[in-house]
Each structure stands twice: as structure tokens, then as C-alpha cells.
Amino acid sequence: MSFLHDIGKYFLMISSMFTRPENVRMYLKETMRQIYQIGIGSVLIIAIVSTFVGAVTAVQFSYQLLDIGLIPMWWMGIIVRDSLILEMAPTICALLLAGKVGSNIASELGSMRVTEQIDALEIMGVNTTAYLVGPKVVGALFIIPFLIIMAVGLGIVGGGVAGAMGGFFSTADYIRGLQDGHEVYYVVVMLIKSYVFAFIITTVSCFQGFYVKGGALEIGNASTRAVVNSSIVIIIANFLIAFLLL
Amino acid sequence: MIEVKNIKKRFVDQEVLKGISTEFSNGKCNLIIGSSGAGKTVFLKSLVGLFTPEEGDILYDGRAINKMGVKEKKSLRNEMGMLFQGNALFDSLTVEENVRFPLDMFSEMSLEEKTERVNFCLSRVNLLNANHKYPGEISGGMMKRVGIARAIVMNPKYLFCDEPNSGLDPKTALIIDELIKEITIEYNITTVINTHDMNSVMGIGDKVVFLHQGLKHWEGTKEEVLEETENKELYEFIFASDFLKKLRAAALKQ
Numbered sequence: 001m002s003f004l005h006d007i008g009k010y011f012l013m014i015s016s017m018f019t020r021p022e023n024v025r026m027y028l029k030e031t032m033r034q035i036y037q038i039g040i041g042s043v044l045i046i047a048i049v050s051t052f053v054g055a056v057t058a059v060q061f062s063y064q065l066l067d068i069g070l071i072p073m074w075w076m077g078i079i080v081r082d083s084l085i086l087e088m089a090p091t092i093c094a095l096l097l098a099g100k101v102g103s104n105i106a107s108e109l110g111s112m113r114v115t116e117q118i119d120a121l122e123i124m125g126v127n128t129t130a131y132l133v134g135p136k137v138v139g140a141l142f143i144i145p146f147l148i149i150m151a152v153g154l155g156i157v158g159g160g161v162a163g164a165m166g167g168f169f170s171t172a173d174y175i176r177g178l179q180d181g182h183e184v185y186y187v188v189v190m191l192i193k194s195y196v197f198a199f200i201i202t203t204v205s206c207f208q209g210f211y212v213k214g215g216a217l218e219i220g221n222a223s224t225r226a227v228v229n230s231s232i233v234i235i236i237a238n239f240l241i242a243f244l245l246l
Numbered sequence: 247m248i249e250v251k252n253i254k255k256r257f258v259d260q261e262v263l264k265g266i267s268t269e270f271s272n273g274k275c276n277l278i279i280g281s282s283g284a285g286k287t288v289f290l291k292s293l294v295g296l297f298t299p300e301e302g303d304i305l306y307d308g309r310a311i312n313k314m315g316v317k318e319k320k321s322l323r324n325e326m327g328m329l330f331q332g333n334a335l336f337d338s339l340t341v342e343e344n345v346r347f348p349l350d351m352f353s354e355m356s357l358e359e360k361t362e363r364v365n366f367c368l369s370r371v372n373l374l375n376a377n378h379k380y381p382g383e384i385s386g387g388m389m390k391r392v393g394i395a396r397a398i399v400m401n402p403k404y405l406f407c408d409e410p411n412s413g414l415d416p417k418t419a420l421i422i423d424e425l426i427k428e429i430t431i432e433y434n435i436t437t438v439i440n441t442h443d444m445n446s447v448m449g450i451g452d453k454v455v456f457l458h459q460g461l462k463h464w465e466g467t468k469e470e471v472l473e474e475t476e477n478k479e480l481y482e483f484i485f486a487s488d489f490l491k492k493l494r495a496a497a498l499k500q
Contacts, residue, residue, distance in 0.1 A: 022320075023351050120334035123294055123406075124348050125323035 010207050016129045017137070027135060034139030038101050039147065045100060046093055046147050047154055053088050054080060054155025055162030062168035073169040077177020080159035081152075085186045086246075089151040091238050094197035097144065098230040102205035105136060106226035109209030110219035118210070133206040137199060144198035145191055152190070189245050196237050204230040247271055248293065248404065248436055253302030255285075255292055262288045263299065264460040273434040275427055275450040277441055280457035281483055286440045287408060289457065293438060294326060294406055295319060306404065324352055327397030327435075329426075331409040333389045335381040335396070341368070342377040345395045352400065367395040371425060387418040391425070398429060405430065407439040411446060419443065423450050444484060447471060456480050472497075 021027040058080050065071050065079075109132060112118050121128050160174045205226035212222045248270040255263040262285045270276040280286050291297045293304055295311050303310045306322060314322065335344050342364055349360045368374065371391040376384055381392070390410060397405055407426060411419035427450040430437040439446065447454055451468035458479045466474070472494065474480055485491045 026351055115332055116330045116334040117336055119291075119296055120328065120330060120336075122296060123323055123326055123328045124351065124400075125320040126351060 013129050013207055017134045019127050019130050030135040031139050034135045035143045038140050039143035046151050050151035050155045051158035053092055054158035057083055058159030058163040074173040074177040076169050077174045081178050084152045084155040085190045089148050090190050090193040093148050093151045094234045095231055098201050099227050102201050102226040102230045103223040105205040106209035106223045107219055110212035110222045113212045137202045140198040140202040145194040148194045193241055197234050200233045201230050249305040251303040253299040255288055255299045262460050266462045268455050270436050270438050272436050274452035275430050276438045276453045277447055277451040278455050284457040285460040286457055290408055290440045325403040327402035327405045329393045329397050329407040329410055331412055333393045337381055340378050340380055341392050345399050348400045367399045371395045386413050390422050405435045405437040409440055411443045
């Protein structure tokens with residue numbers, strides 16, 4: 001019953017976000033702040049992780065496939081590119097962001113709730129869900145796809161460098177593979193995943209933080225729940241998107 | 247004027263407010279007193295609409311807050327100011343930005359006009375040269391002043407203060423009380439204060455409402471509080487310390 005109650009409350013929170021802003025300029029300012037926090041604040045970790053994910057993908061596929069001579073060497077470019085676009089970049093970035101951004105959002109809103117800052121906004125006449133949740137969702141929807149595109153680029157570079165350094169394939173073969181048989185539809189699927197994951201990370205985390213009751217301990221618990229719940233929902237959504245669109 | 251008519255509020259199986267009726271007049275400091283758990287905070291939060299009572303009405307100059315639509319409630323809330331127990335200042339904003347926030351959100355003023363208004367409110371609460379400091383960089387008393395400045399920046403008709411003296415030293419507490427009293431009279435605001443500080447009651451309590459176990463147990467003026475002896479709970483609440491009991495005995499002797 002509690003699970004159903006929470007689901008209902010989650011959708012009510014989302015629906016109450018869609019109201020006319022009290023002051024468009026203030027909402028835009030908050031959205032820009034969120035874009036900066038979510039985007040710029042996550043560039044470094046996404047860059048490091050995606051480069052190494054690309055590298056590991058290239059090395060492991062090379063080790064397993066090239067050694068037994070099943071495929072030509074230049075295919076590695078295709079394999080790394082497509083696995084990054086379709087799966088690795090969106091899913092791993094989303095899970096990373098669920099940890100970094102999700103916990104940040106839940107603890108920010110949780111401490112605002114506990115210190116009565118949300119009540120203060122409410123008393124002023126501000127629609128608190130629209131002002132506190134809306135800009136986070138819009139900011140994430142705007143910036144997370146860019147982060148994922150960046151992750152694909154860096155992953156491809158990482159894969160190329162690791163493969164060449166390890167002597168698995170030549171750079172020329174790898175580039176040939178990257179240029180071969182490019183499917184635009186894969187990029188569309190990646191962007192759909194990016195938007196869905198961005199929405200999940202922000203709304204699930206906002207929900208956990210917004211309705212915190214208690215003190216510091218509960219803020220910590222809400223932060224943990226935000227990461228765990230968004231990660232689970234991301235994995236399920238990832239499967240559903242792949243199942244329906246591929 | 248705020249009229250409260252028989253409000254009841256329940257949380258799961260616990261009835262916190264069991265039918266409270268009273269009135270709060272303009273230009274007066276109306277104090278709600280009572281021991282911890284008496285229902286003071288729930289009562290105040292019900293007054294401002296953060297909690298919705300299951301029964302009863304709360305009328306702001308004849309307008310029932312619990313029967314208002316979203317738009318009407320928003321416009322009523324623009325007439326309210328509230329000072330929270332923990333100040334509820336926005337950590338990421340400076341003192342000036344905190345006070346300016348309601349103006350940024352709801353007014354059509356230019357930045358110069360807003361800054362002028364903010365500076366006026368900050369000077370009104372005797373807080374100068376702190377505009378660019380963050381809440382974490384100022385003292386508890388200064389935070390209360392910022393909270394008051396933010397509460398009055400929109401020229402409210404109704405001011406609510408939840409434990410305005412909590413965590414303050416006696417001298418600063420008196421200054422904050424005086425400030426609230428002055429502002430109430432100056433702008434003819436209906437002020438409702440939640441407190442269990444007897445200094446506040448004796449200093450600024452134009453009207454005192456005593457809550458006990460979710461019921462209004464007594465109401466009257468600050469002068470009447472001291473004379474009341476028949477109400478056992480009120481007597482025990484007010485003269486909880488031996489020092490006050492002795493003081494009262496000495497006063498009665500004289």
C-alpha cells in the first residue's frame with residue numbers, strides 16, 4: 001500500500017510542476033544554475049569514466065574476438081562505436097549521474113525541507129514543486145544529453161588509444177571501422193535514453209528529497225534512496241527502451 | 247483581523263487540535279503559549295495554510311483560507327510574512343538576496359527600487375553592513391533580524407513568528423521582541439507569535455492564548471495572566487520556576 005501511495009504522490013508531484021511560473025526570469029535563473037551544477041559539475045567524472053569505458057570495451061572485445069580470428073580488425077571501430085552509443089555511454093553515465101547528481105538533489109531538497117526553507121517559499125506564495133523541481137528537470141533534460149554525447153566521443157577516443165597502445169589493432173583500421181555503416185537510428189535511441197534517464201534521475205531524487213521528514217539521519221537515508229531507486233528505475237527503463245526500440 | 251472558528255486537526259490516530267476558536271486583532275501582538283506538545287506549532291501552521299484542518303474555518307478579514315482556490319491562496323500569501331524558528335534563510339543567497347527574494351519573485355520593481363526597499367527593511371531591523379554576507383557568516387540574532395526583514399519586505403498585513411526567541415540570549419531576545427512589537431504597531435499588522443518565553447508574554451503580549459493538550463485553555467491579556475490562579479495548568483506553566491513563584495509572592499505581598 002505504501003508503495004502505491006508513493007507512486008501516486010510521485011505523479012502528483014510531477015503534475016503540480018506544470019503551472020504558470022510566478023516570475024519567468026527567476027525560473028530561468030534557477031534553470032541556468034541547475035544546468036551549471038548538473039552539467040559543469042559532472043564533466044570531469046563523466047570524461048574520466050567514459051574514456052576508460054571505451055578503452056575497456058576495445059581491449060576486451062579485441063581480446064575475445066580478434067584472438068580467435070572471427071572478425072576482421074577494422075570491425076573493432078564499429079563494435080566500440082555502437083556499443084558506446086547504444087548502451088555504454090547512456091547507461092553508465094546515467095548510473096554515475098544518479099549517484100552524483102541524484103544524491104546532491106535529494107540532500108539539497110531534504111535539508112531545505114528540514115530547515116523549513118520549503119515552508120518559507122510556500123508561505124511567500126511560491127509553487128514549491130514548480131520552482132524547486134521544475135528547473136532541475138529542465139536543466140537535466142537540457143544538459144545530460146550533451147554529457148552523454150561527450151561520453152561517446154571520449155569513449156571512442158579512449159577505445160582507439162587503448163587498442164592501438166595494446167597492439168590489438170591499428171589506428172587506421174579503427175578509424176575505418178568508425179566510418180563504416182553508421183546508423184543514425186542508434187543515435188536517436190541514445191538520445192531517447194538520455195532524455196528518459198535525465199527525467200528519472202531528477203524526478204526520483206527530487207521526490208525523495210522533497211518529502212523528507214525528520215532530521216540529518218533522514219536526509220542521509222533520502223539521499224541513499226534517491227541513488228538506489230533511480231538506479232533501479234534506470235536499469236528497468238534501459239531494458240524497456242532496448243526491447244521496444246531495437 | 248484573523249478569526250479562528252473551531253479548528254480541528256488530526257495526524258493519523260492522534261488529534262492534535264481539538265476545536266480551537268479565537269480572534270487576533272490588527273496592530274496587536276497576539277501570543278500563543280503552551281508547553282511543548284500542546285499543539286502551538288500545528289496551530290500556527292494551520293493558520294498559515296501549511297496544514298489543512300479537518301474541521302473549522304480560519305478567516306482572514308472575512309476570507310476563509312481553507313475554502314480558497316490556488317490563485318486566491320497565492321494572493322493571500324503575498325499578504326503574509328513569517329519568521330521561522332530556525333529562520334529558514336536560503337543558505338546559498340546573501341542577506342540582501344534573501345530579503346529581496348519575495349520582491350524578485352512577485353514584484354515588478356526595478357533592481358534599484360528593490361535594493362532601496364531591501365536596504366530600508368534591513369535598516370528598520372537595525373542590520374547594517376551585512377548585505378553581502380551569507381547566513382552562515384552572521385550570528386543567531388542577526389539571522390532573526392534578516393528573517394524579520396524578509397517577512398516585512400512585501401508590506402504584509404499578517405505576520406507570524408514561530409518561537410522568535412529560541413536560541414537567543416535574553417538581551418537579544420528582548421531586542422527582537424521590541425522590534426516585532428514596533429513593526430506591528432507601525433504598520434498595523436496582525437501579528438501572531440508562538441512562544442513559551444514568559445519574558446515575551448510580559449513584554450509584548452497584547453493578547454495571550456494558552457493552549458493545553460490541543461485545546462484553548464485560557465485567553466486574556468498579559469496583565470490578566472499574572473492574576474489568574476484558578477486555571478491550574480496555566481498557573482503551572484507560567485510559574486514553572488521557583489524564581490518566578492517567589493517573585494509573584496513578593497509582588498502580591500507588596
